[in-house]
Amino acid sequence: MEALYTDDQIFIPIISDYGFKATFGNEANTLFLRRALQALIKSEVPIKEVKFDKNTFEGITQDGRSGIFDLACTDENDNHFIVEMQYGDAPYFVQRMKFYALHKFNAMVKRGKFDYGTLTKIYCVAILANDILPYPQFHTVANLRNEQGELFDDQMTFITVELDKFTLQEADCQTDLQKLIYTMRTIHTVTQTTQFPKFWDEAWLKVAIDELDSRKMTPDEKASLEILIARNAESVKAESRKIKEAEQRVKAEMVTNALNMSLTVEQCTKLANVSADFVLSVQRQLTAK
Template identity: 65%
Template sequence: MENSIYIPIISDYGFKTTFGNEADSLFLRIALQALIKSDTRIREVKFDKNSFEALTVDSRSGIFDLACTDENGNQFIVEMQLGQAPHFVQRLKFYALHKFNTLVERGEFDYANLPKLYAIAILEKNILPTAHFHTIANLRSQQNEIIDHQMTFIIVELAKFTKQVAEIETDLEKLVYTMKTLHTTEPTQYPAFWDEEWLKRAIDELDTRKMTPEERAYFARVTAANAEAVKAEKQKIREAVEQKEIETVTKALRRGKLTLDEIAEDSGVSMDFVLYIQRNLSAS
């Protein structure tokens, strides 16, 4: 980011000012049409409340990155994920099924006329054991026959997209290429399709040279908040790892079948760490 002209679309700020741009939804509408591989043009979208309350005291609340409805009543939820997320499919199911329950309740439990629901995930890393960067999933039988069209899961894995500019043809490919490379591309290497109106408008929103003082201030606040969130998450991970190491070494010391060197080697920790746990056990 320090030397880049453009803010990454896949950043929190970038996603909100492109996909979540309520003042100008052209980029979002064409992007959604491309992601669901529809030939039908989406002419308008209405942004929906993107948070939901827990259904019971013990269940979870949540927030979608984006939720909207098109002019035909089709429902969309869009999630963006940076970094590793091995269980992201479960999270997407949780969000999609909650949205489904909301649709049923609004229809007074009339299952016959439910609108289509598209749960879309765009991920920086790979999570599926598949080769293609764009996956569309529906409920199917063991013979691969479609059982349900009402709910569709769409997963885009940016890391799997390897096409070069000369190979790009579809809006989906243009979208994914832009999301993956915009913030790293030199001005002299911009592809011609970035002049298409839907992409041009989105790219202009991410151009740091065109930001107003208010936009710069907002960007700084979002960036700082994200940095704090990342720092807090890393601390949680470090604490979880350390707790696991403590439990592993403690268990090995109590069993008394290994030398201290063997415990350190098997647990992947230092001898000083093992001695520290041993002293605490002796003192307790």
């Protein structure tokens, strides 16, 4: 799923640096964030207020490899929410989610809440563009459970959304969660307002969509967006170079092992799927050593 913004798009993708901060990170109007969080954790209780965790929110970083953006906030009951959005590969996202949640847990204890029975809940949300988990559903909720699958503890809850697994059409979206994921998957593909589904008129979604409308951006916002687009493009190029270099190292190692086993140049080329010149180059380096 491509999340990068191009000049011919009217709406900026939510799962992008600018789009995420303009919607989930909108401090001026938190209606979208509150309804989105309520939908993601599948709660019947409305979230009335949210307060951003400044230490985390101001530390938003982009990993040039995969595009990672994080947000942390608390609600009026001091429940903690951590949101991670990622449009690239995420081989260790489970470990990263555990790190975030446990770091938050430790911080809560260090603040003096040594009565563990009064600790508030931690919700760690990962929204991923690609398929990661071996389950068919696009939305997964996980808690600590015993070997029979019975709930052991729900103080920490891990929520995963895999956008590529979402296949519902506009007419099939009934719940807030379905409307949210449909919007995240399609908003940047819309070229005419006549394509808007009816539920995009709902106040909470309209707040987000208005923030993503490039036609309503101020000159400063447009300049900021252009900088982010350029930075994202450079990140993609840098990552492509890293991937190519890594592939070359792996192939060189394969050729080295093959040569050490006395395979011929032709056999090495077929084994590693490389050219004869590549094999000869590796061979010369081995001879030089």
